[in-house]
Amino acid sequence: MEQSFLAYLRGRTRGLPQVDVGIGDDAAVYAVGDSEVKQVACTDQIIDGVDFLSESQPLASIGYKSIAINLSDIAAMGARPTAALVTLALPQDNATEIAGEVYEGILEACQEYGVAIAGGDLSTYDGVLSISVTMLGTVTGPWLRSAAVEGDAVFVSGSLGGSILGRHLRPVPRIRLAEQLRKHVDVHAAIDVSDGFSLDLDRMLAASRVGIEMDIERIPISQAANELAQTTGRSPLQHAWSDGEDFELIFTVSADDAQRLADLPPDALETQVTRIGTVVGRTGLWKRNPGSKLERVFPQGYVHGETDVEATVSP
Amino acid sequence: MEQSFLAYLRGRTRGLPQVDVGIGDDAAVYAVGDSEVKQVACTDQIIDGVDFLSESQPLASIGYKSIAINLSDIAAMGARPTAALVTLALPQDNATEIAGEVYEGILEACQEYGVAIAGGDLSTYDGVLSISVTMLGTVTGPWLRSAAVEGDAVFVSGSLGGSILGRHLRPVPRIRLAEQLRKHVDVHAAIDVSDGFSLDLDRMLAASRVGIEMDIERIPISQAANELAQTTGRSPLQHAWSDGEDFELIFTVSADDAQRLADLPPDALETQVTRIGTVVGRTGLWKRNPGSKLERVFPQGYVHGETDVEATVSP
Structure with a gap:
């Protein structure tokens, strides 16, 4: 609802x-x-x-x-x-x-x-x-969901999936990371992962009226997602893609600022940030396959008031 | 609790x-x-x-x-x-x-x-x-419960009691009155009547570490309190004294400002304000009797998590 x-x-x-x-x-x-x-x-x-x-x-x-x-x-x-x-x-x-x-x-x-x-x-x-x-x-200068622009690099903090094994009760809200990012780069758009990485990513991009070309294999998969996959029959990537309550940050910065982040010393940020794709004008989530062929993938996660939506196309 | x-x-x-x-x-x-x-x-x-x-x-x-x-x-x-x-x-x-x-x-x-x-x-x-x-x-310059000082005049807006007959569902929060008062006087302390006039009055005075000499007969009694008294066996004054959810304002101003309020044209404020007493150094609620004898009276009203406290001494 x-x-x-x-x-x-x-x-x-x-x-x-x-x-x-x-x-x-x-x-x-x-x-x-x-x-x-x-x-x-x-x-x-x-x-x-x-x-x-x-x-x-x-x-x-x-x-x-x-x-x-x-x-x-x-x-x-x-x-x-x-x-x-x-x-x-x-x-x-x-x-x-x-x-x-x-x-x-x-x-x-x-x-x-x-x-x-x-x-x-x-x-x-x-x-x-x-x-x-x-x-x-x-x-001063809030990060809006709607502020991603074509050419931005898209990052996600920490690693994703399997929070149900325990992390969901003691999540680390990325307050310190946000403050650290402010010191080094100009974040354009941001959202936190509460209902599922792909679902929240899709919400941010939809609010910005843009899409993403993703390097799916770069999505940072948590140890908990690997553990959980052993009992659920789903892949670690599927857990990282759709599990709720990671409370990591998804954010976009310019290509120059993406380089700045890559060049930071390891202890400049409280957790790793991983570049998982690039903002494109065409809306939707697009997976980059070998040979640069693009394939549309679909968000999945927890939608309030509905049962979990099963992905028709998994990443 | x-x-x-x-x-x-x-x-x-x-x-x-x-x-x-x-x-x-x-x-x-x-x-x-x-x-x-x-x-x-x-x-x-x-x-x-x-x-x-x-x-x-x-x-x-x-x-x-x-x-x-x-x-x-x-x-x-x-x-x-x-x-x-x-x-x-x-x-x-x-x-x-x-x-x-x-x-x-x-x-x-x-x-x-x-x-x-x-x-x-x-x-x-x-x-x-x-x-x-x-x-x-x-x-800018909030009205605190703790800011009443000796010699202040104590006012209450509107009339009190019997809100249960209907007014409690469509209360008039005194936003406009507060703005009007700001134009004319310097309010010291204020509180709204949510749990009962005498109880909230007592809370404000206690926060200011002062008391009040009251003219009990000046307490403005609502028509609803009069109606309700016909069925409850309690007096209209008792209803005005202790009924909850009036959402009127109790506030204090200096003696000079009290005169200023008395001199205002009738339409300067959205509702009447009635002077019901004077702040004194001795803590507690004190009723001024004929011949200026003072008698202590006790607050009564709705205390969260407890049943209604019956007054041992009614006003």
């Missing part, structure tokens, strides 16, 4: 002048006063039984994750986080204990990334644990 | 330099860049069966209310609203219909007060409707 309802909302909510970037990017961007520094805000909720399982996952990790996934959206805007507002809906039984454990993880993540808890709300009710976080930040 | 848990949180979350006002006021205040204009943020969630009843109340009104109660907090800071982030947790059955109806009211309220919808999140789950709103705004 989410995508179509967001489209409806976008139609209904006319932009007000104070909001530079509204619904549809990783976070909203708006001006405060006449400062060049813009305000960034995003929100994400996670619910027991849908986004996590309180019976089998530590509550502190769930709290940590509720902050980290919002920080990932802030990183995808090239922004710095400042403050969070945290709202909990708590089951009546053991509400205080649950809140305390969840907050251990929330406070740990906030401390790690220099985020203040600016407010929040707590309710108890006859229902399951739900955590809703609004993350605020600041940015 | 809420008050004690907030106290725990306040202890755990050390203030970061970017946040001027953190947990404990109606909204957080923080700086963006070096602008004199500060950013304001607050959040409030409402849950079916706890804060509203979807079976008997129109979903559009519930949506309207979810925005209005947050605007009331923004008004209590003397701030102007800019943008909202809206998160819905939706029952699986009829999720899209429910979201659509709730959003009718959300959009109506946002349009009325010039608020942009900057983002949000939607989930469906096996549970009841829950709406979590984060409201952002801007302010």
